[in-house]
Amino acid sequence: AGGLVLGIDLGATKVVSGLVDPSGRVVRTSGRIVHGNRGPGVVLAAVIRSARAALRMAAEPPDTVGVAVAAQVDPRTGTVIHAPNLGWRDVALARRLEDELGRPIHVVNDARAATFAEWKYGAGVGVRDLFCLALGTGVGGSAVLGGRLIEGGTHAAGEVGHMTIVSGGRKCRCPNWGCFEAYVGGWAIEERAREAIREARRDPDPMVERAGGVDRVTAETVFLAYRQGDPIARRLVRETERFLTDGAVGVVNAFNPTVLVLAG
Numbered sequence: 393a394g395g396l397v398l399g400i401d402l403g404a405t406k407v408v409s410g411l412v413d414p415s416g417r418v419v420r421t422s423g424r425i426v427h428g429n430r431g432p433g434v435v436l437a438a439v440i441r442s443a444r445a446a447l448r449m450a451a452e453p454p455d456t457v458g459v460a461v462a463a464q465v466d467p468r469t470g471t472v473i474h475a476p477n478l479g480w481r482d483v484a485l486a487r488r489l490e491d492e493l494g495r496p497i498h499v500v501n502d503a504r505a506a507t508f509a510e511w512k513y514g515a516g517v518g519v520r521d522l523f524c525l526a527l528g529t530g531v532g533g534s535a536v537l538g539g540r541l542i543e544g545g546t547h548a549a550g551e552v553g554h555m556t557i558v559s560g561g562r563k564c565r566c567p568n569w570g571c572f573e574a575y576v577g578g579w580a581i582e583e584r585a586r587e588a589i590r591e592a593r594r595d596p597d598p599m600v601e602r603a604g605g606v607d608r609v610t611a612e613t614v615f616l617a618y619r620q621g622d623p624i625a626r627r628l629v630r631e632t633e634r635f636l637t638d639g640a641v642g643v644v645n646a647f648n649p650t651v652l653v654l655a656g
């Protein structure tokens with residue numbers, strides 16, 4: 393098992409730790425559910441449990457550990473500057489994990505990590521100009537231009553989730569309104585679905601029945617209902633596609649990539 397590295401993907405709803413071989417293949421993973429709203433301590437404990445479980449699976453302990461987090465990160469210090477979907481500000485993630493795991497930790501923004509992985513091992517191998525749009529609970533993005541991963545003045549270049557696509561539109565989790573993420577992020581699809589369901593007043597409502605309550609409807613509920621031809625789910629998916637297209641057009645105009653990767 394020589395040459396394995398440990399990669400940790402920390403999102404707003406789950407953390408997955410994986411052992412990765414030198415060709416970029418994930419050989420083992422260990423995941424934990426994360427409750428981002430319960431503060432950094434609880435989330436860090438889940439990260440550490442998941443990382444230790446993955447480390448135990450390695451025949452030879454990896455000495456390189458990378459953490460990808462849905463956040464604005466200072467890659468030199470490994471500090472999370474701001475993670476809206478985790479509710480974090482200025483969390484010394486690398487230092488706190490180093491204390492627990494006893495090895496150096498590299499922390500990067502998750503969209504940047506996804507972009508780098510697509511460029512080195514995935515859809516963008518050999519491409520010099522690439523944009524990777526990372527869709528999950530939030531919406532992230534990052535660009536490789538002229539064969540370089542662009543960083544930006546405050547390490548946030550390519551964060552297109554917070555570009556305005558609807559002036560004065562839906563409230564985002566950032567301080568603004570009408571952001572791309574406020575329409576196509578997982579949390580936003582969920583919010584839009586619950587509103588549409590409440591407005592429709594169907595009795596019974598197939599999505600509510602499936603989820604076990606209107607407040608338990610998620611983006612996944614919508615996609616499952618869509619596949620079964622539910623008219624409200626179909627409308628929501630069609631609207632989401634339109635917002636996604638509008639955002640993607642903005643990205644292509646701004647960055648002029650030869651390859652656009654949709655990840656997540």
Ligand SMILES: [Zn+2]
Nearest residue numbers: 554564566571
């Ligand atoms: Zn926003």
